[in-house]
Amino acid sequence: MMLNRIILKQLSMVGKHLLFVCLGNICRSPSAEAVMNGKLKAIGWEQRILCDSAGIIGFHAGEPADARMQKHALKRGYALTSLSRQVKQDSDFDRFDMIIGMDDQNIKDLKALARSEDDRRKIFRMTDFSTQKIYKHVPDPYYSGNDGFELVLDLLEDACDGLMEHLKGESQSEFVNERI
Ligand code: 4NP
Numbered sequence: 175m176m177l178n179r180i181i182l183k184q185l186s187m188v189g190k191h192l193l194f195v196c197l198g199n200i201c202r203s204p205s206a207e208a209v210m211n212g213k214l215k216a217i218g219w220e221q222r223i224l225c226d227s228a229g230i231i232g233f234h235a236g237e238p239a240d241a242r243m244q245k246h247a248l249k250r251g252y253a254l255t256s257l258s259r260q261v262k263q264d265s266d267f268d269r270f271d272m273i274i275g276m277d278d279q280n281i282k283d284l285k286a287l288a289r290s291e292d293d294r295r296k297i298f299r300m301t302d303f304s305t306q307k308i309y310k311h312v313p314d315p316y317y318s319g320n321d322g323f324e325l326v327l328d329l330l331e332d333a334c335d336g337l338m339e340h341l342k343g344e345s346q347s348e349f350v351n352e353r354i
Pocket of ligand 1: 196197198199200201202203233314315316
C-alpha cells in the first residue's frame with residue numbers, strides 16, 4: 175500500500191519549471207538552459223524539470239543565440255536552439271517555479287517585475303548554486319573575447335551541478351514527506 179502511494183507520487187510528480195534570465199537572452203541564459211537540459215537528460219529528468227530562458231530586454235527577440243556563444247557551447251556539446259524572448263511579467267511569474275538571473279542587475283530588474291512576495295521568492299541568482307564560489311555573478315560576455323565565453327560556460331556548468339543537487343534534495347524531501 176505504502177509502496178503504491180510512493181510509486182503513484184513519483185509518477186504524478188509534475189515537474190518544476192525553471193526560467194534562466196540574462197539581459198539579452200542571446201548569450202548567458204540560453205547557455206544555462208542548454209547546460210541544464212544536458213545535465214537533466216543525463217539522469218533521465220528531462221520530462222520532469224522543464225527549462226526555458228528569457229531576457230530582461232526584448233532587443234534581440236526572435237533571434238538565435240549569439241554566434242560566438244553558439245560556437246563555444248557547441249565545442250562542449252551544447253546546441254543552443256532557443257530563440258530570444260523578453261521576460262513576460264505575468265505569465266512567467268505564474269508559470270515558473272524558479273527564475274534564475276545571471277547578475278546583480280538581472281536580479282534587481284526581476285525584483286522590480288515581481289508582483290508579490292510569492293513572486294520575489296521565485297528569484298534566484300545563478301551563482302547561488304555554484305559549488306566553487308569563485309564568482310558572485312556570471313559576467314556578460316557580449317563585449318569580451320573568447321575567454322569571456324569560456325568563463326560563462328565554466329561558471330554555468332559548475333552552477334548547474336549545484337542546481338541539480340538542490341533539485342535532487344528537494345525531490346528527496348518530497349519523497350520523505352510523502353512516506354511520513
Ligand atoms: P546576454 O548578453 O545578456 O548574456 O544575452 C548580452 C547580449 C546582448 C546585449 C547585452 C548583453 N546587448 O546589449 O545587446
